[in-house]
Amino acid sequence: MLNSSSSSSGNNCSHSTVITTTVIPLLYCLIFLAGLSLNALAAWVFLYVSSTKSFIVYLKNIAVADLLMSLTFPFKILADSGIAPAELSLFVCRYSAVVFYMNMYIGITFFGLIGFDSSYKKFRRSSDTAKRKTSRNIFTIMFVFVICFVPYHLCRTPYTLSQTSSQFTCQSQKSLFYAKEFTLVLSAANVCLDPIIYFFLCLPFREKLYQKLHLKLKASSDVEISKSRRSNTLPESINIV
Template sequence: MNNSTEMTKEECVLNQVVLTRVLPSLYTIIFFVGICLNGLNLWIFCYIPSDRSFIVYLKNIVVADLIMTITFPVKILSDAKIGHEMLYIVVCRFSQVVFYLNMYIGILFLAILGFDRYYKIVMPMQSSSFQTVSFSKFISAGIWITMAIITVPNMILTNKPSSGTGKTNCAQLKSPLGVQWHKASNYICIAIFVFVFCLLVVFYLSISRKIYKSHQRLRRNSDARRASKRNIYSILFVFFVCFVPYHVCRIPYTLSQTGSNYSCQVRNTLFYIKEITLLMSASNVCLDPVIYFFMCQPFRKRLFEKLHINNSIQETERTVRISSTRIL
């Protein structure tokens, strides 16, 4: 009986090769790609004036992605068991909080971009203060401040000393109030995701209907139609690839950690799925440039200029620009 119990426990041990080698290696790839892409993006956007609300929102996403990317090295070293145990405490108290802070800031800005596209395509003749640069800066500041209020207390309330046994988890470093705040902030963040998900579905159903009617009425060629769809749906592509899988898995994973009706194997399986989908969320820092390239003509223009791209792509660029005139 004891041998059977020990075998079951042994079988339930998490695979250390996956945790300390595979995942850190994948995060390392994302880090180097993300830091290069977002460094380039920031450089390009420095040459683009913030004369439209759309540009303001894109610049905020670039900043959020760059900050998120900077948190990866500490996580990589900690997960790979390289360096002092203090790195794990730094991950729990600081870098993990900053990661989630900027992830949900990015999600909120995707919702804002979706609404911006919806307003300009579905109601192009109506003017609104929402479209002004000053209002977009106000909205952007509000998003940063609100998310900081929700998440930063997780840093302050993760203030208990490590047990020194090497088996400490982040929850054990939190004060009782910290545990409660962590739960509350998790629920708020999940609610933010669900809200944004519903908004994007509504916006893009309306946008799709509008684009279809426009193409039917104007009988645009298929190339222009594909370019238009590519421009618009890049936001949905990034959102569904990066954030939907993680949030679908987050609820059963959380239940498995708090409930007693789950076997060890099920808990481990959900843990692996959670880690893989979290990695997909982290890859957001590499996929957001898709939005900048396909939806922002000034970004494409500056990028081609700075990279000294020759005129061989100008015809393709002109087709994309024409099809995007109403969008931008």
């Protein structure tokens, strides 16, 4: 997460354009505002959700990781936009970016654990309805994973090579840099999508959210809640819908 105005491979191929100093910082501003609000709300709701299932524990860790990741966005915004002192770029490279990537991979790890777990239980269930719900949940998580994280990691390798090799032209370096930055924005946008996953896939979260906001669940949701509470007597049950 280097400052976008830096040169590549020690040459004069500058990446500083209106895209890197205005467009991308603006996108991060929007993600920061939405992500901080949604994840602060999610963290608050999860405080009242019991950690009785591994699925809940995983989601709580993802919520904390997303909240910490969101707090790094203002530093990148200020560094990339060029309105902050040059020393801030050094802080971003040494500290803020480390926190960003660390929490991004923490989120990826826990999503992997959820997929391995919301898969193992699919084969242990005899109900076709339960299997369909589990398949839907796995598909949703994998869809978000592919959209947010795969493009960035596909771009990261050629971008890194362009920074260490003199065989790339200036235009190639710029193109790979922009691809890396925009796919990194997609990865950052994951902090806005995760709370939506909590709402649709985690019934205890949705139930507690409605309770705290003094809202009433729909009739169909009331039936689901009743079923999930009865299923708590089963050792392999998991409160997701």
